[in-house]
Amino acid sequence: MTQTPRAPIERLCVCVPTYDEVDNLEMIVRRIRTAVPRADVLVLDDNSPDGTGELADRLAAADPQVHVLHRPGKQGLGPAYLAGFRWADERGYDAVVEIDADGSHQPEQLPSLLAAAADADVVVGSRWVPGGSVHNWPLHRRALSVGANTYARLALGIDVRDATAGFRVYRLSALRAMDTHDVASQGYCFQVDLTLRAVDRGLTVVEVPVAFVEREVGTSKMDDSIVREAAVRVGVWGVQRRARQLRERLGRVRRSTWHHL
Template sequence: MTLPDRPALQRVCICVPTYNEADNLEPIVVRIRAAVPGAHLLVLDDNSPDGTGAIADRLAAADPHVHVLHRRGKEGLGPAYLAGFAWARERGYDAVVEIDADGSHQPEQLPALLAAADHADVVIGSRWVPGGSVHNWPAHRRALSVGANTYARLALGIGVRDATAGFRVYRMSALEQMDLSEVASQGYCFQVDLTLRALDRGLTVVEIPIGFVEREVGTSKMDDSIVREAALKVGVWGFRRRSRALRERLGSGQRSSRWHHLEENRDT
């Protein structure tokens, strides 16, 4: 399917949330700056006790394309990204990117995600579409991710195969339609929340395949509370969506959303 062109992205802000990523931050900043030298990078540090914030300040002092937003403490992935989105909007950026600081999202794939935004409002770097992959994950992590995404897809009635993915591009015009002031999700449930908001507003969401690499340094921020939050909220959202759809079928009809899967071009 050919999608219509969107306005070219002139100013892009890459948001990198950090908490105790002192060993990972400088390498990932170097890789991001090399992959997309025209973009700006915003480190969102949650007052890391290991000195990550000081490293970020040093990198920002040496490079005008690197910025730092110091936050009061560890408040979760969702609030960190929302703060970054607000920072970027205030400064007139056309799009924001979500990327992890630990190297699991490969910065070298950023140009492909940004190119896909030429035809989309939201771009998701997906592990679970053809061409996507995960590396160095134990079987239980793979099963948890596949199971969570299958649950979200079935419970919410959406086509997105990697709704929990955290490697994304959002056009600012899309975020402005998504009522972000109402978002209260933490952890990886935040990604499902924003996916759902985009689809429910009829925005164009595309998935492109990425290779996800498990971190080599530091520890994952995933814990049982994040899993419980996602399971509970997705179940509630699914019930509400199905109830609303039933009412609309009985009344004025259903509202449709668009989702597209762009497969990897294996000739390139």
């Protein structure tokens, strides 16, 4: 089947969620602007008590391609990104990027993801495909990520090796098709949620190998509640998805049976 050509990505918005990232923000904005000079940067700050929001305002005042969306408080990764997606959609961008503020997602690899987006709806910067790698992670973090992605792949029946990855490119047309208005996931489960929505709607999801580097400054936002949320939600989605597939299969069998009577 011939694939419909995708429109070129002319307007790009790189979304950077922040909470207490004052020591990292200027560095990551500078690296993004150097790696992809045509891109705009949107800092999504959840009222960081360390002054990250004020620093973001200063960066925006000095660079017209840097913008800031102040949010009232810490509400989780998913809601921050959804706010950024809405902001970009309202302003006519063609695609958005998810990237962490701590440098673990290397902006220098963004051109490779954007090249893949020429023929895809969603591009995932993947640690767990051939060529992908993780650096400076302790064994338990590596085991947690591999286990979580294996669980998601088996529970949901999706062929994405790094469904929890947070370094991504989304076309805005894909996000509209994914109908994200009812996404309720808060932590890294958000990434699995959007992956599943993309697959279920028949969108093209491509994984590009990236090197993930553990942050050097600040502290990780990962905690036990994020892991529990992912485990429970993915299990529920898996049951719902398998039940829906079973109903559809039975429906096809019934229609076929009646057709041959």
